[in-house]
Amino acid sequence: MMHQQFQECIDACNACADACDHCSAACLQEEHVQAMARCIELDMDCAQICRLSAAYMARGSEFAAALCRLCADICRACADECGKHKMDHCRECAAACRRCADACARMSGA
Amino acid sequence: MMHQQFQECIDACNACADACDHCSAACLQEEHVQAMARCIELDMDCAQICRLSAAYMARGSEFAAALCRLCADICRACADECGKHKMDHCRECAAACRRCADACARMSGA
Amino acid sequence: MMHQQFQECIDACNACADACDHCSAACLQEEHVQAMARCIELDMDCAQICRLSAAYMARGSEFAAALCRLCADICRACADECGKHKMDHCRECAAACRRCADACARMSGA
Amino acid sequence: MMHQQFQECIDACNACADACDHCSAACLQEEHVQAMARCIELDMDCAQICRLSAAYMARGSEFAAALCRLCADICRACADECGKHKMDHCRECAAACRRCADACARMSGA
Structure with missing residues (x-):
């Protein structure tokens, strides 16, 4: 069982999923929701695959x-x-996504 | 929205997920569970990604x-x-998996 | 294994999940997305629990x-x-949700 | 958005899900898998709802x-x-489940 060696990547995935789920809901409350449509779509995809x-x-x-x-x-x-986008939830989500992309790339040897 | 053109593949994925979830639970009730370990593992992976x-x-x-x-x-x-494996739940699951693999391959142009 | 007796409810859940996932994406493309925010939120919750x-x-x-x-x-x-809402995707989603609510209520003896 | 106030419970859910997923896979590798059947079933249910x-x-x-x-x-x-059960993966999973049950009970006011 390689559970431990995956721990860093598991943590990054959980943190990214939380940030994306939060960002999708926060985007839906923004005044200019239309401009956030692709952000919300990708947030949903990303949260679920993470x-x-x-x-x-x-x-x-x-x-x-x-x-x-x-x-x-x-x-x-x-x-x-x-x-x-300049909102806090988008900036935090982007950072969590970048950390998770790096961890997943390392984990998969890509 | 390409929802309709995906319908055949969506249906195959739902049917495969149901068959895999059922098979994993049925395998756990078999007398020789140990021989079913990899089947159960793949059932879980397959059900979730479907x-x-x-x-x-x-x-x-x-x-x-x-x-x-x-x-x-x-x-x-x-x-x-x-x-x-010769149990009904495994045979039905294998058939659902093959149909889903074909539908996913067509859908993704692979 | 009570897989068969659940089949009607499983089918209703899968159909409802597909309708909700489709509705959430279609709502995001509507001109008045802001008016659809709660619809999108509930679509996400409903698709996932189904x-x-x-x-x-x-x-x-x-x-x-x-x-x-x-x-x-x-x-x-x-x-x-x-x-x-009067859009097709909302009307179809509402119908799938009602069918699924009824099937789940019957299944759970509620 | 009450994302922050939920953070403790979100963390407990993620940790519990990881422990349950790990425990289900480790149980499947045990010599006496049959004795672990209900443990594996509950691990799957628990990981997914968490x-x-x-x-x-x-x-x-x-x-x-x-x-x-x-x-x-x-x-x-x-x-x-x-x-x-006395295996490490079961003991660690039981502890994570208890912490998550408490966090969820507090969060839901139960």
Whole structure:
């Protein structure tokens, strides 16, 4: 069971999922929601794949690396979109997404 | 929104997830559980990624094709493992996994 | 394994999850997104708990009835909100939510 | 957005989900898997509802308290079952489940 060696990446995935879920809800309360549509879409995708990646890693799944490779791509796309906006929830989300993309890339050997 | 064109693949993912979740629970009740360990592991992985793939497709996510490509790989691995066992729940699961792998491969253009 | 007796409710949950995921994405593309904020929030909650309820039922979980009871409440809230809007995706979502609420209520003996 | 006030409970849910996912996989590798069947079942249920509870709380969902109330029940059942076994993964999982049950009970005012 490689649970321990994955711990850093699991933590990054959980933190990223929380930040994305929070950001999607906060974006929905912004005055200019329309400008946040793609941010909300990517937040949803990113939160869900991060939670699944954490589950695969915690189980030591033989597909954990492959899922983390895709998770890194989605985290990067979400970081790029959130990085365009100046609200705190977007800036914090972008930072969490970048950390998670790096951790997933390292974990999957990409 | 490409919800409709994805419908066949969404249906295959939902059916596969249900079959995998059922198979994992039924395997746990078998006399020789130890021989079913990898089947249960793959059932869990497959059920979860199928449910996520259905969600991405239903939302028309820009990452739906990439996720379905990986989903097809996991479905194939699960079908191969379930195909080794003679219990009804394994046979039905293997068939659902194969149908889903094909639908995901078509959908993702793989 | 009570997988078969749950089949009607599992199907209703999967259909409701797909409709909610589709509705959330379609609402985000509407001109008046701000008016759709609560609809999108409830769509996300409803899609996710419906997919989890299907998983619990397919596994014959001892907590399937308890989860379906809560799922029925969330489906009803989502149906009420979607029912206020005249777009096709909202009307279809409201109908799927109502069917799922009824199936979950029956399944959980509520 | 009540994201911050939920942070302790979100952290407890993520830690519990990781422990349950790890425990389910480790139980499957035990010599006497049959004796671990209910532990594995509850681990799966608990991991999934904990990840969903974290998502609801991070979004500030109006149903977060109701979901956490049920999550507390499932965490307690999982803690009781894991508490019967002497393996490290079960002991650590039982402890994480108890902490999460308490956090969810506080959060939901139960």
